[in-house]
Every structure is written in structure tokens, then in C-alpha cells.
Amino acid sequence: MRSAECGVRSEIRNPKSEIRIPNAMRPTLSLIQREFTAYFFSPIGFVTLAVFLLVTGRLFGLALGLLTEPGPRGTEFPMQTLLGDEKFWLVFLFIPPLLTMRLLAEERGTGTLESLMTAPIRDWQVVAGKYLACLLFYVVLWLPTLAYLPVLLDLDANWKPRIDPWPVVTSYVGAFFAGAMFLAIGLYVSSLVKSQLVAAMIAMILSLVFVVAAFWRPEYDAGSLTTRIVYFLSVPEHFRRDFTRGIVDTRHLVLYGSITLLCLFLTVRSLEARRLR
């Protein structure tokens, strides 16, 4: 019975237009590949990389100075000099929006979103592809900082590490998840507007919420509710007090994770809403 049915159907169907069931991952992988390589087509990727390395390089120089200081001066937590400082986060604030601003805003501006959204790819796959691509570039941004490691090891004549490795590891873990949050915010904003510039500006303003509160840290009363709220939200504080000192506080990771998921969810919704207007 079934084979007869199949026979009839294949007769009707034009054999040249035979439709293959594709691997579900293929469209997403293809999109990740395109979005990731697109960072290297334009100068923006290289400029971001250069600025980022300039800043981390300078901060590493400062940390190195403190580590090699003779006498009682020095630093207990060298990573704190790098990532626990508001100045780093003020520069860092610009980086995720620069990476995410073009992802969807450019497509809306030039109209290529139409060819993307009429391809047989689901909205969440579009969002996942774009997000993973910028996350991958963000990881690439951090990779050159691994070059500091041999420099640190070189401080000792026998190439034995004399710094505690765990604060370094937790700092990188923290930087990954905090960056993931800022990127998701940027991607969501990028899905709402047509201009890349506006996307970057709004994303920076929203990211500022998670950075700016720490600037007034000295003025807060240590036991007050304000301090607790600021401590809960402020990424530089998380790094100054926890990640750079080798503490992984799950509250911070939960905050980063939930904001990331919320923004990605909203991005999918915003793409869906695009069809309905």
C-alpha cells in the first residue's frame, strides 16, 4: 500500500525538484561562518582588536610593575589591576556594541534581511547564528592576552609560576559571561533599529547601567540598600571583589545568564514581530 502511494507521488513530483531533508545544523553553521568572517572584511574588527589589546596591554604593564615592585609595596591580586578597575570597564563598554551593531541593523538598513528571512531558516536559528558568531569573535579578542602568560612565567628564573593560577581562571570565566551578556544586549538593540550608529549608542547606554554605578562606590554607605543593589548589578564590582580574587559567585553568573537569555528571547520576538507589521 505504502509503496504504491510513494510510486504515485514520485510520478507527480518533478524528479529534478526532489527536496532533500537537510541537516538541521547546516543553515546555522553557514550563518555563523559568514558573520564571523564578516568581522575580518571590514576594519571594525581589527580596530576593536587593536584598541582592546592596547588597553589590556597597558593594564598588564601596570600589573607587572606592581608585581615586580621591590619592598613591601605590590599587589596581592594582580588580576584586580587588569579587570577590577572601572577604567577598564569604561573602555570595555564600547567593545560589545561595536561588535553587535551591524549584525541585524545593517541587514535591516540594506534590505538583505529579506533574503535572510525568506531562506528556510527559523528565526531562532538566525539569532543563534548571529549571536554565536559575535561571541566567537569576542573570544578571539581575548585570545592574544594569553601571550601575557609566558611574560609572567619569565619573571622567575626557573619558569615556575609564582602567581596563583585560579584568580586568572575565574577572571577569564567572568569576562566570558559578562561579555556574553553585553553582546546579547547589543544584539537585541541591533534588531530594533535600522542604523548601526544608533544601535551602538543605545547598546552602550543600556550597558552603562551595569557599569556606571560602580563609579560612585566611595560615596555609598557600606551597609545600605543602595550598596547592595549596586553590588548586585555592577559588573566592575563583581570583578573587583570576586572574579579577580578567585571567587566565583553564582549570583553574578545567574545575572549574566538570565540577562543573556532574556535579550536573545526578545531578539527572536523582535524578528517575529518584523513579519507581522
Place this chain on the structure above:
Amino acid sequence: MPDGHRVAPTIRLVETVPAMIVVQDLFKYYGEYPAVRGISFEVPRGRVVGFLGPNGAGKSTTMRILAGFLTATSGKASIDGRDVFWDPIEARRRIGYMPESCPLYGDMRVTEYLKFRAGLKGLGWSTRRKRLDYVLERCWLKDVKSQLVGTLSKGYRQRVGLADALLADPPVLILDEPTAGLDPTQIRETRKLIRELGQQHTMLLSTHILSEVEAACDSVIIIYQGQVVADGSLAAVRERYGNQNLEDIFIRLTGQEGI
């Protein structure tokens, strides 16, 4: 005229084979403004249909709904039996869609772009290479294949768009003004290509060049102010309006007779 031998068998096909594109009572509101007001038509398998109408009549909107870029306010549309709203992925897999003005990524090379699109459409590696060779050959893109898409002329960009539509070898092609902005030679080339592709694909194409419809299409659908005003094979439509030429019929139907 190739019409003669095509029209006769398609009449029988309408009854036996379910239509490839079915649109029923389609409405689309942009806010308060109704762009499409109750369009219904069917396109049988293997037919090349010209989709005509003045600017703003709702052609692009209808095509965008069929391609899955917009969602209709009400009504149904299906491609090869797959509802474009309820089964969007399967429906889109059966469509090669070329948007109006053909937006492309300017920072990619032609082959890179087509490979990317083939991946998006879920083609495997071996089919991807085969289809890429085929569409490069078919759309005369061989000599520009390693050029940046952003540096291509309008004619070549249209061809890249068409090549993209053909990549997955879909049974249905929906082309929104494939000849807009081309020079006469390119228009003739594109028309030839469309006629050739019409042998293998069901096609819905919108255009403003009426001679093109007469040269390349089996039947026409004319819409005006979001509604279908004429639908049928070229010969039938001509007969209904007293064997005028298509231009006169078009102007009469779209209410600008005095001009």
C-alpha cells in the same frame, strides 16, 4: 507563439494536479492601510505567470507574504500544499525568491555569497558544489565569480539574485521585478533565461514591462488597489477584453483610461 501548445494541456492539468501556489482571500493591513484586500488566485504546476499592477497595487506585499517575509493579516497562502504560515520552513524550501531591488551582501565575493546561501538553504557539500557550478553557468556569472558583489553592475547583481533563487532547485520561483533597471540587452537575456527556466519551474514574476509578459508568460494576474481585476491565460484575458493588446487592457483595468 509557444502559447499554442502550452495552453491546451494546462487546462487539463488544472483539474488533475493540485495547484502549486494557492492564495485565498489574502488581506494585509499596514496599520490602518489595506495593501492587499482579498486576493485569491491559483498557479498550476509548470505555469509561468506574470503578476501585473501599478506601483502600490500590492504586488510586492503579496509576493513577500508568499515568500514568508511578511505574515498576512488574514487569508491563506500555500506553496505545493504547504501553508506559508503554519509550515513556513517547508514552504520556503520550495520557493526560490528574488526580492525587489535584489539586496546582497556587498562585502562578499560572488561564489562566497552563493556558497553561504546554499548553506542557509541546507544543501550538503557535494550538492552545494554541483548546484553552484550549475547556477554560475546558467546565469552567466562565470567571469565575475571571484568579484566582490558590491562592485558588480546592476545587471550582474540581478543575475546573482536569480542564481541565489535557483540554488536549491526549488519547484517554485517568485521573482519580484527581475528586469527592473536593466538595459535592453540584459532585459532580453533575462527574458530568455526566464523562458528557459519556465520549462522546469512554476513561476510567478512581477514586472512593469508588458511586452515581457507577452513574450515569457503563459498567463497573467492583474491586480489593482489590492484586488485581482483579471486572471487567466494571455489568450483568454485578451479575448475577454476584445483582443486589445495587453497595455490597453492594463490601462483600462487600472483606471487610467484618459491618459
